[in-house]
Amino acid sequence: MLDELASLRKVSEFLSYLNDTDLRSLRDELVEVRVDPGETLMAVGEAGDHAYIVLEGRLATLVVREWGEERILEEIGPGDLVGEVELLAGGKRHVQVSALEACRLASLSRDGFVKLFESRPEIWHHLSALAKSRLCRLQLSTQLIRLLGSTGMSDVDPLGALEAEVDWLTFETEILSQLEAQVDWLTLKRGETLFRQGDSADAAYVVVTGRLGVAVESIEQGERLINEISPGEIVGEMALLTDTGRSATVYAVRDTELVRLSRSVFGRIINRYPRSMLAITRSIIDRLRKSSAEVRPASHIACIALMPIEASVPLTEFTRELTTALATQGSVDLLTSDMIDEELGRPGVSQAAENEPANFRLVQWLNEREEAFRHVIYQADQNWSPWTERCARQADQVIFVAEATGESRLRDTEQRIHNLQGNNRQRSSLVLLHEPEVNRPEGTARWLKERKVESVYHVRRGNSRDVSRLARILAGNALGLVLSGGGARGWAHLGVLRALEELGIPVDMIGGTSVGATLAHLPAQGLTAAKALEMIRHGSRRRLLDYTLPVASLMAGRTVTRVIEDYCSSLDIEDLWLPCFCVSTNITS
Numbered sequence: 001m002l003d004e005l006a007s008l009r010k011v012s013e014f015l016s017y018l019n020d021t022d023l024r025s026l027r028d029e030l031v032e033v034r035v036d037p038g039e040t041l042m043a044v045g046e047a048g049d050h051a052y053i054v055l056e057g058r059l060a061t062l063v064v065r066e067w068g069e070e071r072i073l074e075e076i077g078p079g080d081l082v083g084e085v086e087l088l089a090g091g092k093r094h095v096q097v098s099a100l101e102a103c104r105l106a107s108l109s110r111d112g113f114v115k116l117f118e119s120r121p122e123i124w125h126h127l128s129a130l131a132k133s134r135l136c137r138l139q140l141s142t143q144l145i146r147l148l149g150s151t152g153m154s155d156v157d158p159l160g161a162l163e164a165e166v167d168w169l170t171f172e173t174e175i176l177s178q179l180e181a182q183v184d185w186l187t188l189k190r191g192e193t194l195f196r197q198g199d200s201a202d203a204a205y206v207v208v209t210g211r212l213g214v215a216v217e218s219i220e221q222g223e224r225l226i227n228e229i230s231p232g233e234i235v236g237e238m239a240l241l242t243d244t245g246r247s248a249t250v251y252a253v254r255d256t257e258l259v260r261l262s263r264s265v266f267g268r269i270i271n272r273y274p275r276s277m278l279a280i281t282r283s284i285i286d287r288l289r290k291s292s293a294e295v296r297p298a299s300h301i302a303c304i305a306l307m308p309i310e311a312s313v314p315l316t317e318f319t320r321e322l323t324t325a326l327a328t329q330g331s332v333d334l335l336t337s338d339m340i341d342e343e344l345g346r347p348g349v350s351q352a353a354e355n356e357p358a359n360f361r362l363v364q365w366l367n368e369r370e371e372a373f374r375h376v377i378y379q380a381d382q383n384w385s386p387w388t389e390r391c392a393r394q395a396d397q398v399i400f401v402a403e404a405t406g407e408s409r410l411r412d413t414e415q416r417i418h419n420l421q422g423n424n425r426q427r428s429s430l431v432l433l434h435e436p437e438v439n440r441p442e443g444t445a446r447w448l449k450e451r452k453v454e455s456v457y458h459v460r461r462g463n464s465r466d467v468s469r470l471a472r473i474l475a476g477n478a479l480g481l482v483l484s485g486g487g488a489r490g491w492a493h494l495g496v497l498r499a500l501e502e503l504g505i506p507v508d509m510i511g512g513t514s515v516g517a518t519l520a521h522l523p524a525q526g527l528t529a530a531k532a533l534e535m536i537r538h539g540s541r542r543r544l545l546d547y548t549l550p551v552a553s554l555m556a557g558r559t560v561t562r563v564i565e566d567y568c569s570s571l572d573i574e575d576l577w578l579p580c581f582c583v584s585t586n587i588t589s
Contacts, residue, residue, distance in 0.1 A: 058099075060099075061073045205234065305391040397426070
């Protein structure tokens with residue numbers, strides 16, 4: 001077998017890296033395997049504990065399209081290596097490999113790989129490039145099908161179906177071979193800009209993993225998000241087709257992998273396969289329809305990163321409670337560094353650096369998890385690490401978790417995250433953990449002094465109501481209650497609050513104007529309707545109606561102001577259990 005492997009070095013990229021000493025070191029690690037025509041060597045989802053070197057015959061990497069058809073993605077011949085991706089990056093098999101003809105293979109175990117790397121570390125880099133190339137090919141094929149596949153398969157008339165199928169199969173084969181040689185792979189970290197409004201257009205881009213934001217800028221409104229681009233979608237093609245400047249700024253909402261199609265490559269695709277314009281045109285029309293709407297697109301808070309501001313924060317306990325509560329709002333997956341290392345079967349894979357093949361595999365695996373679940377919670381490590389940084393880059397919203405009784409100064413982890421956020425396009429909030437017996441939060445203002453966060457949430461440990469409220473807010477299913485003005489009629493709000501309690505409808509955030517603002521702070525403090533009524537009755541013993549000359553109002557309001565000062569002067573609005581706002585108007589100014 002060693003003589004066969006040595007003779008195949010002339011045609012094998014992998015074997016060309018191995019010298020005679022390397023081959024002899026593998027003598028006891030190689031086992032001959034035979035596969036019959038049509039037999040499956042590797043199946044999707046099975047454990048990947050061996051790689052194979054083809055001695056004789058041909059194998060094929062197969063992918064299954066959405067319409068159920070198996071397609072050959074790559075043929076593997078003598079001297080080629082297959083199955084190395086899972087040994088390098090961990091995880092289960094992600095493609096099917098079957099025999100096109102009778103094959104003889106040399107099977108190499110994971111232990112054999114480890115020995116080889118220990119003796120020749122430089123081989124790691126060669127195999128890393130090979131593994132990433134194969135993963136990129138699979139991703140590119142998948143996203144091309146998402147972008148253009150319906151053009152060739154589902155939108156044809158029955159009489160032209162056979163011709164269209166042949167055309168599509170030729171298209172995929174030719175385009176893949178051309179793109180592999182001519183396109184550039186581009187990685188954007190969260191917050192980085194792909195191009196800016198007004199820039200000249202030199203390329204279009206296909207999103208492979210991650211997500212992009214599309215924003216337009218005007219003097220009147222500033223920068224405004226109008227759309228988001230998901231995997232399988234193309235962006236930048238409109239400027240190429242119209243030969244104009246970029247109509248919007250596009251940036252990475254998440255860490256994103258893209259394929260860059262230069263003007264010349266894009267033009268050749270359109271000229272060679274005009275029917276692909278149908279799918280591209282549909283994409284443009286759909287994007288224009290969304291951007292013409294005056295309503296901002298729904299915010300995707302699917303991925304939530306939980307960050308302890310210091311190692312002493314009981315993050316695991318809080319994460320477990322939030323995961324349980326969030327599960328009532330839809331499917332949820334919790335990811336920690338230890339869980340990922342165990343799932344992918346490789347210690348330390350969660351901490352993979354960007355230049356490792358494990359990184360590309362990890363990103364692919366994370367995106368698969370995000371597609372499978374409505375929400376994904378990324379629990380950061382207790383101290384700063386590559387996984388903690390990845391959590392921030394993968395997240396739609398970062399939530400810093402702190403103990404309310406701790407020091408409020410800005411910590412190293414927070415500063416690092418703020419540096420990553422750069423342009424502040426990423427949402428961030430603060431959760432303050434309180435002891436179960438705490439009656440009312442205090443001193444929240446000191447936490448906000450050095451921080452720029454969107455919201456502050458108060459959560460008592462072990463309090464299911466507090467955690468459930470936060471889960472509904474994060475899921476976009478919170479119930480907000482706004483109490484109106486109206487003088488004496490405003491007291492009727494107490495009846496509304498009581499009715500909501502009786503119906504079991506929780507209020508997650510509250511606000512009000514005029515007398516409504518006066519009442520809103522009561523449930524925001526955590527008071528029930530009965531307790532609020534008792535407080536109002538006590539305060540109403542004095543005369544509330546201080547009539548005045550009705551130039552602007554029937555009442556002067558001095559007495560009501562004194563009542564408000566009696567009950568609210570010691571309160572800061574951020575020291576309330578519920579997020580709360582109030583509106584008042586100075587009529588004279």
